[in-house]
Amino acid sequence: MRKGLLLAFSTGLLLTACDNSEKTGETFHVEVSAEYDDIAFVQHFTGDSLNIVDTLRFEGGKASGDISAALPYGFYQIKFPGEQILRFQASVGDEISISNVDLNASPLHYQVEGNKDSKKLRGMHMLMARTIAHLDSIDMLRQRIVNLRTVDPRKDSLLQHYHESDIETFLYHQDSLKSMIKADTTQLVNVFAFMHYIGQHRVLPVEQEYPYYLALDNGIGSTDKANHPLFDWFHKDVVNLRRTVERRRLILQASRNMEPGELAPSITSTNPSGEEMTLKSLRGNVVLIEFWKLDCGPCRQNHLHLAEMYEKYGDRNFEVFSVNLDGGDGQSEMLLKTAWRAAIEEDGMTWPNHVSDMNGWDSQIVLDYGVENIPRTILIDPRGVILGIDLHGEGLDRKLSQIL
Template structure:
């Protein structure tokens, strides 16, 4: 899926690169000083968008005062990562929009492989990226605090109004974050910064704890297409669009508007359960597995939706791609999935995989009482919104 492709690019946010005419430089020298670190070496990485494998292009031994100079010969605008010693993750990233960049890095006393703060001079795009990260982090911290407040309040009787305030504030913060992220994507004058801002938001939205508004495939398509139009000579951005177009071409046709393919699978007691037996109700067919981390993180949202709408002619059918009954049953209990569950315990060889064109989980389809698919791939807040729309 296109979104999964870009989210994959943003899992480690700093591992991105892209290029465009007049937005990069043929040579960039990074001068810096790192304090509070016992590291001996510093490495400069470029990360080709096509391979997504960071390539070390220069290294230097840190002087006694932590100073260093590194050089990049990247021909297009790209992100340059600074990494210390054997640490897996970069301590920061820069954009090569100028020939000389100066950074001052202060490492975290408690976590010596992370920077607590840094200053950058000489690179407007790098400074803009830092400002973006700081502001988005602030929004996410506000959302987290309101989530903690809500969880605390709901354990106390007579706090419904206060719970509503915390929930409303959290939602508004999420809206502001999304608007800020896409404004940065559109207003940035460097393609590397635009793609960075986009993938940063996609990664945050992929964390269900924040309940951020997801980005639809259509919106993602348009955003990348607009960037390609703005930077027609941007080779890496063009390659990214081609990868997305190729993924889109291979994606199965949407099931929306069509009758859901019929199947019958055994439940936890071995009793056959058919999809048709749920006719007359709105039904969410939820494909998941105990071994699927994203599925397990999404399950609280599904549980919340079930509790909210189960008395409105709505139910859920869980379809697991597990291999062992023990793991399947344990996950059902742990995640409190109190609706019908079925599985043939055949993992990706399950008959439903080809039947529904499943390329990844979690995945779901929402059926109307006649068994027709009216929505698919509903996660997080989008699931609650769609159910609120159809179950008035």
């Protein structure tokens, strides 16, 4: 069965705790009906925290209570066993009525009355329920075809049809969420649209749907909900997204400038001993700039060939300038430098020009050179002008034999 998930926007930020410290002293009332006779937790959701604020005890399929409001305007979920949840919005003084809860469905089904945001949350929830039900039915049909032992000429066309149905269902879900957001980009409840996943796939992926993230961020930011903890959480992630998108733009722009005939950007960094080294100091030599990381297998294999090239052409004014891209993300710089030195020795990188600022992919050098993937090499002439890009193996050997 397909997994349809309503997850936190930033993986790893969702915490569960019992904490009533946020309560305002004011309440809202909730009534729930379900074929269920046990307890369920009422949890307050802010994006980076999920706190139990009360417990509902079901008797005869009904439960009700006055719930202490965590905020004057907040988002909550009722958690049943088996990770079954339903979400609603409640403000101080609200009367929330949740009925026809069907715990046998996955995700569960329900009705809600009380306010428009709770109804919109239910709309998102039921959209997911319909999507999963449809995808599951397609999966069953697909499995029947796959299990057929007889040769049937229609088999491939049917499987292709089911694959196209999967895509159509996903796109319909995606378009529905977009329509909900576009209807009013000032509604805080729309943040939940970005929490929809089908299996491992985010329904509104950042790279393709970035304008929707920005529209909602700008819209809510212009309202009185700009100080709400849910928006604060969402906004922080959008700020990071803006930085990521801008960085990608700069990298793409720089990569387009990395063409033969262009002057290679300057590089100033430090070697394993902490001493400053510059690319400019190698003027007068043909230089191969190579970008690599410790965990890049193809990079490490390429070092074997670079060692041969350095031995073959090193006495003809040929140099290798290796830029290591390890680091960043809170990694231990001391441990990385130790591993870096060991790799230089293990890979036979006998040339003396090794640098790293230990900032990983956040390095300014990455931006300057538009490095999108590794291994990456740039060959420059004695003036610092680019001769070739991504030359490896025999191609590099031929180029060096021509110019040296």
